[in-house]
Amino acid sequence: MAAHLxxxxxxxxxxxxxxxxxxxxxxxxxxxxDLTSDAYPKREAITYYPKDGDVKRLSFExxxxxxxxxxxxxxxxxxxxxxxLGILVGRxxxxxxxxxGAMKAxxxxxxxxxxxxxxxxxxxxxxxxxxxxxxxxxxxxxxRELLPGVQSVGVPYCREPLPSVRFFINIDSAVTRGACLSLxxxxxxxxxxxxxxxxxxxxxxxxxxxxxFSSGSTGRPKAIVHSHHSISECVLTVSDxxxxxxxxxxxxxxxxxxxxxxxxEYTLAPMIVAxxxxxxxxxxDVDTILSVIRLERCTSMTxxxxxxxxIAYTKGEGIDLSSLKEACLGGNTFPPDTLAKLRKxxxxxxxxxxxxxxxxxxxxxxxxxxxDGKTWIVGRPIPHCEVKIVDENFRIVPVNxxxxxxxxxxxxxxxxxxxxxxxxxxxxxxxxxxxxxxxIMLDDGRIRVLGRKDDCIIKNAKNIYPSxxxxxxxxxxxxxxxxxxxxxxxxxxxxxxxxxVLKPETECTEExxxxxxxxxxxxxxxxxYILFFESFPVTDTGKIKRTEVMRMAVERLNxxx
Numbered sequence: 402m403a404a405h406l407x408x409x410x411x412x413x414x415x416x417x418x419x420x421x422x423x424x425x426x427x428x429x430x431x432x433x434x435d436l437t438s439d440a441y442p443k444r445e446a447i448t449y450y451p452k453d454g455d456v457k458r459l460s461f462e463x464x465x466x467x468x469x470x471x472x473x474x475x476x477x478x479x480x481x482x483x484x485x486l487g488i489l490v491g492r493x494x495x496x497x498x499x500x501x502g503a504m505k506a507x508x509x510x511x512x513x514x515x516x517x518x519x520x521x522x523x524x525x526x527x528x529x530x531x532x533x534x535x536x537x538x539x540x541x542x543x544x545r546e547l548l549p550g551v552q553s554v555g556v557p558y559c560r561e562p563l564p565s566v567r568f569f570i571n572i573d574s575a576v577t578r579g580a581c582l583s584l585x586x587x588x589x590x591x592x593x594x595x596x597x598x599x600x601x602x603x604x605x606x607x608x609x610x611x612x613x614f615s616s617g618s619t620g621r622p623k624a625i626v627h628s629h630h631s632i633s634e635c636v637l638t639v640s641d642x643x644x645x646x647x648x649x650x651x652x653x654x655x656x657x658x659x660x661x662x663x664x665x666e667y668t669l670a671p672m673i674v675a676x677x678x679x680x681x682x683x684x685x686d687v688d689t690i691l692s693v694i695r696l697e698r699c700t701s702m703t704x705x706x707x708x709x710x711x712i713a714y715t716k717g718e719g720i721d722l723s724s725l726k727e728a729c730l731g732g733n734t735f736p737p738d739t740l741a742k743l744r745k746x747x748x749x750x751x752x753x754x755x756x757x758x759x760x761x762x763x764x765x766x767x768x769x770x771x772x773d774g775k776t777w778i779v780g781r782p783i784p785h786c787e788v789k790i791v792d793e794n795f796r797i798v799p800v801n802x803x804x805x806x807x808x809x810x811x812x813x814x815x816x817x818x819x820x821x822x823x824x825x826x827x828x829x830x831x832x833x834x835x836x837x838x839x840x841i842m843l844d845d846g847r848i849r850v851l852g853r854k855d856d857c858i859i860k861n862a863k864n865i866y867p868s869x870x871x872x873x874x875x876x877x878x879x880x881x882x883x884x885x886x887x888x889x890x891x892x893x894x895x896x897x898x899x900x901x902v903l904k905p906e907t908e909c910t911e912e913x914x915x916x917x918x919x920x921x922x923x924x925x926x927x928x929x930y931i932l933f934f935e936s937f938p939v940t941d942t943g944k945i946k947r948t949e950v951m952r953m954a955v956e957r958l959n960x961x962x
Contacts, residue, residue: 407789407797429604429629430636431504434673438465441676444651449494450682450693457494461676464498467588471502474587478568480533482507482600485612487531487566488660489513489522489540492683495572495584496660497669499535504610504629507600511612512661514622515539519546523562529612529624529818530565538573541581552578606630612818613663613758624818625758632666634811635761638784639667640674642765643701646726646750652677655702657690663758664703664731671701687711691720698724704743705732713742714876723747729754729765733868739875755780755850759827760834761812763788764848779849786810789833790842803864805854806840809833839866856947858887859894865926867947870899873921879909882937886951888930888958898954899928902936909933932957 442462449457486503490496503510513525522543544551572584610629614622654671656679658664671677680697731754756763764780782788789797790804798804809832816824827835839851852866867885874883882902887895903909911931918927938949
């Protein structure tokens with residue numbers, strides 16, 4: 402039993418031996434990309450499907466030219482190492498150009514939340530003090546709301562409400578207007594004979610390179626800082642795992658995730674490290690994504706809940722996705738019914754990943770392990786990652802005992818930007834990160850993640866996690882969204898309230914929902930309250946604000962918290 406109180410990966414030694422042989426350790430993302438583009442200059446690196454227009458195909462040689470020209474253009478504008486480049490661009494290949502270019506110029510890439518409203522953007526940009534922003538036409542609409550004269554001012558400097566921003570780079574404009582520089586003008590500043598671009602040799606691996614924003618489901622989004630070391634180590638590890646499915650041919654990976662999340666590194670990793678091809682679709686329409694998988698014969702993709710559920714429950718079984726050697730599910734727990742439906746599309750391997758913006762990737766199913774019947778995220782730590790389950794006093798609990806999941810690895814974040822006390826609250830001096838997730842360590846060392854500790858419903862001294870109840874309504878013909886929340890009750894501390902948003906033009910009764918619940922749940926877990934709403938409040942990233950839903954439910958029931 403003691404051997405599994407601290408779970409680590411058995412793959413670590415062989416994995417690092419392999420990286421040492423390839424001389425990849427200790428490199429930044431930009432350096433890894435340069436090594437790969439030197440090795441495979443004529444290979445197709447990116448296949449890009451825009452919403453409108455023809456498919457664009459870029460070789461590694463062409464992509465590197467874009468990246469290097471962008472980095473050199475920024476440096477000729479007087480941008481200094483360590484300054485912050487905010488990126489407010491949709492699922493476009495230019496996002497990758499800006500991201501890699503920022504790395505090569507020694508900047509910190511700030512991944513702004515794409516769906517933010519103007520006032521939310523003000524908070525994010527001013528929180529970290531962005532010096533410049535890359536935007537597309539959608540981002541420009543928000544900026545115009547904040548700075549109506551942004552394209553007409555005589556000098557390229559901005560003032561309130563974005564005092565730190567010196568200029569914007571508009572990827573959808575061919576000309577410079579006011580404080581909005583065109584992407585073409587940046588690229589044209591570089592020399593014709595690019596040999597070595599960037600300041601990567603001056604960088605230390607501990608230098609910050611990326612700032613992400615959390616979902617904001619518990620309040621204001623937190624600015625999460627990662628170093629070159631944490632990002633490149635994560636990319637190397639993920640690439641090694643994902644390319645293990647390639648067989649004798651190189652992989653073709655569909656980038657179906659949102660760019661502002663840590664999942665971008667998971668998507669980019671095989672392209673940056675191994676020279677695999679990355680397929681991008683600007684549209685998030687499920688029919689477009691399925692069509693591109695078949696046209697490009699994609700071998701892997703990442704599925705977050707919304708897309709996974711839409712494929713599983715709205716598409717006919719006749720769709721053949723057998724080219725997919727791997728589909729990795731992440732972002733939430735997945736009920737057995739969803740996994741069973743996804744298998745009907747002939748996907749060869751389905752894995753489930755677990756991690757957070759603070760910890761990057763943490764656990765993954767190994768491809769030789771079955772996930773049949775699993776209703777939680779269950780996996781083993783990835784290489785060089787330690788996981789332990791602790792009690793409220795940070796003491797390790799016995800196996801098969803619920804506690805908080807804690808992670809220590811090279812992939813964890815440096816700090817919350819400008820918030821020392823918040824950083825100390827979740828990251829110990831010895832490098833352990835408290836995830837805020839409840840979990841259990843199984844006898845064989847695998848980790849079962851139950852859900853957010855704060856979401857736990859305590860009823861008669863028993864912990865109930867919302868997914869235990871919600872999973873039986875995923876795919877219900879009448880239910881669009883569901884949230885199980887705690888409703889205060891003097892007798893049992895909390896009762897269970899099930900809040901629902903129905904699909905358009907659909908009617909449903911409490912009795913219908915209770916019938917489903919009674920079919921699958923013990924009497925103790927059956928919700929006492931069934932409540933219907935028109936919609937749920939969501940964060941900038943589209944996550945449902947569970948605490949707000951609970952407040953709405955309590956108000957509807959006229960109860961006192």
